[in-house]
Amino acid sequence: MEDNPTSWFMRITVTILFLFLLAPVLLVFPISFSGDQILAFPPSSWSLRWYEALLGNNVMMSAFLTSLGLASVVTVLSLIIAIPASYAIVRLKVTGSEFLFNLFTAPLLLPTIVLGLAILIIFASMGLLATFTGLVIGHLVITLPYALRVLSVSLGNLSLACEEAASSLGAKPLAVFGKVTLPMMAPGIVAATALCFLVSFDEVVITLFLTGPRMTTLPVELFHHVESQADPLVASVSVLLILMTLAVVMIVDRTMGLTKAMASGRAVSMSTVADAT
Amino acid sequence: MMHQTIKRDGVETIGNPHLSLEGINKKYGLVEVISNLNLEVRKGELIALLGPSGCGKTTTLRMIAGLIAPSAGKIAVGGRDVTHIAPHGRDMGLVFQSYALFPHMTVAKNVAFGLEMRGLSRADIANKVAKALSMVQLEHLAERKPRELSGGQQQRVALARALVIEPSILLLDEPLSNLDAKLRDEMRTQIRDIQQQLGITTVFVTHDQVEALSMCDRIVVMKGGLIEQVGTPHEIYERPATPFVASFVGRTNRVKGKRTADGCIRIGSSMIRSATPAGQDDVVVMVRPHRIHIDWNATSTEQDETANRTAAVLSRITFIGDVIQYHFDVDGSEFIVEESTKKSQSSHRHGDKAVLSWSVEDTLVFGADQ
Numbered sequence: 001m002e003d004n005p006t007s008w009f010m011r012i013t014v015t016i017l018f019l020f021l022l023a024p025v026l027l028v029f030p031i032s033f034s035g036d037q038i039l040a041f042p043p044s045s046w047s048l049r050w051y052e053a054l055l056g057n058n059v060m061m062s063a064f065l066t067s068l069g070l071a072s073v074v075t076v077l078s079l080i081i082a083i084p085a086s087y088a089i090v091r092l093k094v095t096g097s098e099f100l101f102n103l104f105t106a107p108l109l110l111p112t113i114v115l116g117l118a119i120l121i122i123f124a125s126m127g128l129l130a131t132f133t134g135l136v137i138g139h140l141v142i143t144l145p146y147a148l149r150v151l152s153v154s155l156g157n158l159s160l161a162c163e164e165a166a167s168s169l170g171a172k173p174l175a176v177f178g179k180v181t182l183p184m185m186a187p188g189i190v191a192a193t194a195l196c197f198l199v200s201f202d203e204v205v206i207t208l209f210l211t212g213p214r215m216t217t218l219p220v221e222l223f224h225h226v227e228s229q230a231d232p233l234v235a236s237v238s239v240l241l242i243l244m245t246l247a248v249v250m251i252v253d254r255t256m257g258l259t260k261a262m263a264s265g266r267a268v269s270m271s272t273v274a275d276a277t
Numbered sequence: 278m279m280h281q282t283i284k285r286d287g288v289e290t291i292g293n294p295h296l297s298l299e300g301i302n303k304k305y306g307l308v309e310v311i312s313n314l315n316l317e318v319r320k321g322e323l324i325a326l327l328g329p330s331g332c333g334k335t336t337t338l339r340m341i342a343g344l345i346a347p348s349a350g351k352i353a354v355g356g357r358d359v360t361h362i363a364p365h366g367r368d369m370g371l372v373f374q375s376y377a378l379f380p381h382m383t384v385a386k387n388v389a390f391g392l393e394m395r396g397l398s399r400a401d402i403a404n405k406v407a408k409a410l411s412m413v414q415l416e417h418l419a420e421r422k423p424r425e426l427s428g429g430q431q432q433r434v435a436l437a438r439a440l441v442i443e444p445s446i447l448l449l450d451e452p453l454s455n456l457d458a459k460l461r462d463e464m465r466t467q468i469r470d471i472q473q474q475l476g477i478t479t480v481f482v483t484h485d486q487v488e489a490l491s492m493c494d495r496i497v498v499m500k501g502g503l504i505e506q507v508g509t510p511h512e513i514y515e516r517p518a519t520p521f522v523a524s525f526v527g528r529t530n531r532v533k534g535k536r537t538a539d540g541c542i543r544i545g546s547s548m549i550r551s552a553t554p555a556g557q558d559d560v561v562v563m564v565r566p567h568r569i570h571i572d573w574n575a576t577s578t579e580q581d582e583t584a585n586r587t588a589a590v591l592s593r594i595t596f597i598g599d600v601i602q603y604h605f606d607v608d609g610s611e612f613i614v615e616e617s618t619k620k621s622q623s624s625h626r627h628g629d630k631a632v633l634s635w636s637v638e639d640t641l642v643f644g645a646d647q
């Protein structure tokens with residue numbers, strides 16, 4: 001295999017592809033250490049000033065903390081809702097569950113901007129704009145479809161036999177769920193957690209409609225910052241975002257192997273996975 | 278057709294059955310996979326469900342376990358109607374055809390599961406688990422995960438997991454199919470011993486006739502969702518109710534014949550007798566290959582009250598180790614005769630003439646339409 005010319009050809013192609021995809025992202029790292037006043041590559045001098053600026057920037061830091069808290073809360077809520085929901089859909093086949101599944105996953109198909117606009121109109125009348133609650137609900141609309149899909153696929157791939165064995169061994173339905181179904185869904189749950197967290201953490205389109213001066217998230221603040229100023233601060237913020245994403249990916253990889261986790265969520269289109277990571 | 282009336286639809290009442298199935302019917306959509314199944318199993322009995330692939334053995338077992346509901350009929354255990362009781366309330370131990378071990382638990386945890394559900398103390402559980410694992414010779418693998426075991430080892434864990442709870446009814450779905458011949462023999466004896474010791478009523482699904490004959494008190498032969506015959510291994514083998522049973526359990530010769538006015542049966546130019554008066558004109562005659570005696574020197578085919586005799590010509594010899602098969606031509610019908618091999622085999626050749634004889638009692642006769 002090692003000496004096979006086609007395998008070398010494959011390797012070189014893959015390397016070039018990776019560079020092509022990752023180069024813009026990698027560029028952010030050197031720029032974040034720029035000593036210049038404006039965004040340019042290559043920087044004429046090096047410094048840590050934009051990291052200091054980031055730490056000193058109260059708006060950015062509070063936006064970061066908001067994003068972190070938001071993504072965590074949204075992820076936990078998504079799981080709390082999607083785990084029982086996927087069980088009801090896949091295992092119990094409750095009447096109308098098919099319909100609910102389609103309803104829940106519909107936001108994936110809608111143009112996000114239309115969704116954002118619709119949520120804006122509704123939330124405006126309810127006073128939910130620029131509130132944490134509003135953001136949580138808004139993000140749930142887009143994370144729930146992911147969680148539901150990943151978990152339903154993961155549950156659907158589990159053979160019923162283990163659950164049947166458990167119940168024939170005397171386990172009541174709740175014990176079967178807790179001791180057999182849930183642990184066996186673990187790969188799906190880890191994948192869903194990672195996806196929800198990442199989707200929420202770098203969501204921009206819908207969030208743009210829901211944030212305000214009182215409350216904003218890191219990607220939205222970054223967006224606003226780029227609009228008004230062209231300094232390398234955006235690079236240091238981007239590094240922060242990338243590191244957070246990497247951290248999540250590493251945790252998933254450590255706990256179960258990334259490919260395995262993502263494979264259990266293969267119903268989610270590749271583009272959305274790439275999007276989220 | 279006396280044989281047919283014995284238990285053709287499996288209705289055989291025994292006093293005070295432990296497990297009883299009454300008029301069980303199972304439909305998937307419009308397809309009926311089990312039709313009007315009636316069966317009674319005594320306390321402590323080991324009964325085999327024997328039949329070809331797809332005949333409904335697993336389906337029947339799953340209905341007993343409560344994993345699927347019958348479309349019609351009643352299932353009772355010890356007189357209590359359990360038809361609508363959930364699996365966890367039935368106190369049955371089930372070994373799945375696919376093992377269904379919990380992949381996230383160690384072997385010991387798997388075996389302990391049923392005991393934990395029953396709320397036993399830790400010490401009791403550890404004790405029983407160790408005993409169950411040593412019984413299936415797996416104590417050294419207690420801390421492994423199922424995926425780190427071979428198929429046969431997994432099968433034994435599944436067996437230990439079902440046995441350890443000492444269920445009132447044990448349901449085994451081909452529990453030995455993945456073991457090598459030696460281990461299978463050992464496990465057969467083990468299962469039988471444990472089952473006898475604990476007196477657990479056991480339903481044993483298999484498509485291996487040797488397993489059914491050697492281990493079980495009674496055998497239920499199934500075909501296409503119907504019970505063909507219920508009986509002891511001896512009855513099933515010696516007095517099969519249908520041609521299907523005769524050919525599914527053990528080997529048999531099968532030739533066409535015609536009943537004559539005097540009650541004899543004509544096969545080609547030979548006339549034979551049977552102990553069972555078949556009522557039809559066209560009949561099928563079945564004789565087990567090893568019940569036929571070959572007389573290489575005799576020429577007389579004189580019949581008497583107890584034995585059938587017919588002249589035959591040797592057409593082929595097949596040597597299969599323990600036995601040697603002689604294929605004879607009897608007026609255009611083929612008869613296979615089996616003899617156990619001896620070291621100094623007398624040499625017979627294609628075209629040799631002989632007289633075949635077998636007892637009238639060993640002559641099974643069925644209507645040709647069966």
Ligand SMILES: Nc1ncnc2c1ncn2[C@@H]1O[C@H](COP(=O)(O)OP(=O)(O)OP(=O)(O)O)[C@@H](O)[C@H]1O
Nearest residue numbers: 305310328329330331332333334335336337374484
């Ligand atoms: N869920 C189902 N839906 C439709 N048909 C089914 C279903 N389960 C089983 N069957 C059918 O019922 C029949 C009996 O199946 P079953 O699994 O009981 O066979 P079996 O006797 O256990 O066979 P084997 O020896 O191959 O395990 C088969 O023809 C099968 O195709």
Ligand SMILES: [Mg+2]
Nearest residue numbers: 334335336374
């Ligand atoms: Mg089966």
